[in-house]
Amino acid sequence: MSNLISPKAYNQQTAQVSRPARLLHFTIDCDWVPGSEPGLQRLLDFADRWQLKATIFFAGRFAESYPDLVHECWRRGHELGTHGWEHGGLEEDEDCRSASYGQQREWIRLATEAVEKASGVRPVVFRAPNLWIRETTLRALEDEGYRYDSSVPAWRFDCGFGRVHYLKYFRAPSAPYRLSSSHLRVQGNSSIVEMAPSAFLFPANMTMLRVLGLPVAKWMVRRISRRSKQLVFYCHPHEFVHAHRQSFPRNMSKWNMHGMRPENLLLLDAFVQHLVELGYSPALFSDARNDSLDSSYAGVL
Numbered sequence: 001m002s003n004l005i006s007p008k009a010y011n012q013q014t015a016q017v018s019r020p021a022r023l024l025h026f027t028i029d030c031d032w033v034p035g036s037e038p039g040l041q042r043l044l045d046f047a048d049r050w051q052l053k054a055t056i057f058f059a060g061r062f063a064e065s066y067p068d069l070v071h072e073c074w075r076r077g078h079e080l081g082t083h084g085w086e087h088g089g090l091e092e093d094e095d096c097r098s099a100s101y102g103q104q105r106e107w108i109r110l111a112t113e114a115v116e117k118a119s120g121v122r123p124v125v126f127r128a129p130n131l132w133i134r135e136t137t138l139r140a141l142e143d144e145g146y147r148y149d150s151s152v153p154a155w156r157f158d159c160g161f162g163r164v165h166y167l168k169y170f171r172a173p174s175a176p177y178r179l180s181s182s183h184l185r186v187q188g189n190s191s192i193v194e195m196a197p198s199a200f201l202f203p204a205n206m207t208m209l210r211v212l213g214l215p216v217a218k219w220m221v222r223r224i225s226r227r228s229k230q231l232v233f234y235c236h237p238h239e240f241v242h243a244h245r246q247s248f249p250r251n252m253s254k255w256n257m258h259g260m261r262p263e264n265l266l267l268l269d270a271f272v273q274h275l276v277e278l279g280y281s282p283a284l285f286s287d288a289r290n291d292s293l294d295s296s297y298a299g300v301l
């Protein structure tokens with residue numbers, strides 16, 4: 001911890017940048033994992049220390065069970081989104097790739113209502129459970145008044161190690177773009193802006209950081225930065241709580257559970273410090289205004 005720059009120095013550094021060259025979208029996925037809520041508290045304190053405003057995606061059942069915590073996220077200035085209704089709970093995963101339009105819209109509507117009831121704010125930002133999405137999901141999101149999605153697994157294939165084992169959207173843009181109703185991989189005229197979770201074969205997330213380590217994460221950031229000025233990073237509250245204190249879905253892998261601990265915050269500290277040193281500044285999805293999609297949000301390719 002001693003070699004970290006102080007939050008004060010970090011704030012001075014970011015204040016000097018009028019238009020950041022690189023943007024960090026720090027996101028948190030609150031899957032429905034009872035017992036994971038202390039991990040969200042830890043992440044909120046982490047975000048305060050770095051003065052990061054996060055985009056936080058809630059499974060509807062998480063929001064329903066911990067409404068005070070959802071409200072706390074809003075009170076501390078974070079952006080609220082939804083992440084399925086149960087995400088899968090302790091049984092089968094919700095899969096937007098095979099569910100009907102009506103079923104998907106029901107999941108989205110229930111989650112939206114749970115977050116709105118807890119916070120007083122209607123969410124307009126969505127991430128599909130397991131990044132399992134298809135074109136009907138876009139229609140359901142449009143019909144529920146959403147503005148942003150962060151589910152298209154561009155440049156990602158988990159090679160049997162994560163949950164993304166399909167290549168349909170592999171060549172999707174890495175930088176923000178308006179989705180097309182004909183194919184989520186191409187740009188279109190949807191009212192919904194895609195903020196694809198960053199990846200370069202492996203995802204830019206906490207699991208990658210825990211498993212592959214900081215040097216590989218730094219290499220990935222270099223590769224991702226060649227395609228986009230944005231880094232959309234994600235982590236889960238359950239990664240910062242010991243596994244035996246939580247109730248996981250039956251399909252949660254043992255190796256993943258083994259690496260869950262509060263000390264992972266130290267690794268996250270080092271990663272964010274690296275991003276700050278590279279000139280990344282934190283930003284919310286709602287900062288991606290319409291008029292900026294073709295300028296500051298355009299990809300660097």
Ligand SMILES: [Zn+2]
Nearest residue numbers: 029031129130
């Ligand atoms: Zn999730």
